[in-house]
Amino acid sequence: MEIKFVKRATQTKRTTIYDLAELAGTSASAVSAVLNGNWKKRRISAQLAERITRLAEEQGYALNMQASVLRRERSKIIGMIVPKYDNRYFGSIVEQFEAMARERGLFPIITCTRRDPALEIEAARAMLSYQVDCLIATGATDPDRIADICSAAGVRAVNLDLPGSRVPSVISDNFAGALELTRRVLANCEREFGEKTPLLFVGGRGTDHNTSERVRGFRAAHAEAGVAVDETLVLTCGYAPEKAENAMKSLAARVKTLPRGMFVNSTISLEGVMRWIRRCGHYTDRMPLLGCFDWDPFVAMLGDHIEMIRQDVPRMLDAVFEIIDSGATDLKVIQIPPIVEKIGLGGRAENLPEPPWILA
């Protein structure tokens, strides 16, 4: 059962253009020219090109990118840092980023920083070491720091999801999205409970741009509806489920009546909120009416009491690549309108049995 598997690592020397040159009775530079496609420019005969190509295939030749990149001006490597992979939003960002990069002949490398500021910086440096031509900082805690590091290395950067002030940014229109989401939840509450009450805002970091814009939209919708925001109900406690759950717990401990409507700042926070709702025993008669600034297919099935705002990932990435492709350098922040997920479509069918769905 001892397999060649590792043996070959020592045995097999990878085929290089020099090996091919020798086999073809020609020079390495001819082989290189043929294999990287500009043999016409270099006036290699079609005959020799053909012969070299065939040989390369036979020998299972594979370009050594490290050598190639070292020599070339541009690496054609594009980097992205991303906070997490545990939700559909970042998942689709990464998946589409990869696809779009590949379409353009770029090699994508991605690093997940788990919202760790130190790791963000380290990851950015690592990517620069690998000679990325461009770096996309997604949801970075300190985008400007990253931009500075890139700029020192002469590398382009673009911010995604969270804006910075040093390089172009592409983000959702958080204010508009939050305004609309809050409006809907307020309207649902009024319809269901017959009275206008201030909503809870939970999740996100109070310091990040997105969260503060969403709070602004939240406030604007309240103002519009003539409802005073209850400041004790604005809980920007961080994104993690546990943080949201704890925030709810301690809120429940210090107020007498719990809100009947909530604005939850991501599916990740919603995870914690839902957990709390199911365990706290305060909503046994009726679920609170929720709005979630984020989308997840199963959340959409949780019931008709949840409204969702879905960030428009395809358009966001189109904008990112337009900046990259065009080489645009002006310091704009592009805001992409998010999508309101209509309940009923993504939402619950009218004729489903009533939740035993939610447990105590």
Place this chain on the structure above:
Amino acid sequence: MEIKFVKRATQTKRTTIYDLAELAGTSASAVSAVLNGNWKKRRISAQLAERITRLAEEQGYALNMQASVLRRERSKIIGMIVPKYDNRYFGSIVEQFEAMARERGLFPIITCTRRDPALEIEAARAMLSYQVDCLIATGATDPDRIADICSAAGVRAVNLDLPGSRVPSVISDNFAGALELTRRVLANCEREFGEKTPLLFVGGRGTDHNTSERVRGFRAAHAEAGVAVDETLVLTCGYAPEKAENAMKSLAARVKTLPRGMFVNSTISLEGVMRWIRRCGHYTDRMPLLGCFDWDPFVAMLGDHIEMIRQDVPRMLDAVFEIIDSGATDLKVIQIPPIVEKIGLGGRAENLPEPPWILA
């Protein structure tokens, strides 16, 4: 508003060890030795080391990995290909893989193949071009093909999630997991409906190892319960939500009574199944009882009619890295017991067999 941003790309020449050598009045080789940490071996004085280190920092020196890797024996780059980022299972695989790679001083690069066999191969080749030391093929449609390509380049490979026959594999114990999941759904059905009826199996590719093992577990549980499997109810239609949804649709069109219990082969398939359930109008009185071979926090909140099996990602990755770290080359398939998620809670079931389940 015209920013330095791109200007610098042409202006700034990155600092190299030669620049530092000149500034320090020493040789490039001394600089190299100091900066990559083996200056003791190379008998550089602490004094000079100190001076060089300071200079490197001042100048914002960053190692050129392409040059470094080109020269070195091992690249310390580790690759992973993964089918999708749209579910928690692969999301956590990727996230933990990255973290564990970094812990070991390896640089992880990941490619999402979207279950496209051609892209899988292309991605594997690309990674070899970048001189990965090791490649992990996660959920690959043709792991052996990838293993062959790696072996030709003298690169180690490991299969994850789906096994192959050329290199070691780490997978879930699909049979045991499916057996337990089916048992539970059967039991739930008997309890709820007072009779033993065969379940539906939906999702996955009939040709892949995982799915066939799960079907085997599904059958075994039926046999155990004395229930005959209804062959028309085994729908290995692929993983995508639309495929599952369509399979359900056409099933509904050709049978008179729909199953009251279902084994769904992934959260991704469950997405389609749930969509169908909600739209079809056949389950207006009572939701079918479900079992899902996969875990998602929101699915867990969908109600008490869904049982879930969660694959043990941390242990799977531990196993993968143990193979890599130890340099093990024997052709084993390591099966990691999955976890039965208790509704509401979550933990390992009592009646799963004891690990470590090494096969063949």
Place this chain on the structure above:
DNA sequence: CAATTCTGCTTCATCGATTGAGCAAGTAGG
């Protein structure tokens, strides 16, 4: 027929880091 252009290559320096070999000065030992 000589001068020029074109064709089809080859040669060689280069990218930046690494490392074996070697060298000069200092120190220890006999």
Place this chain on the structure above:
DNA sequence: CCTACTTGCTCAATCGATGAAGCAGAATTG
């Protein structure tokens, strides 16, 4: 005082691919 180490460095080859410059020989032009 001479040999033998040790210390602290430098030199130069090397990894594999790239592309500017150059060089024969064939083809074309005046």
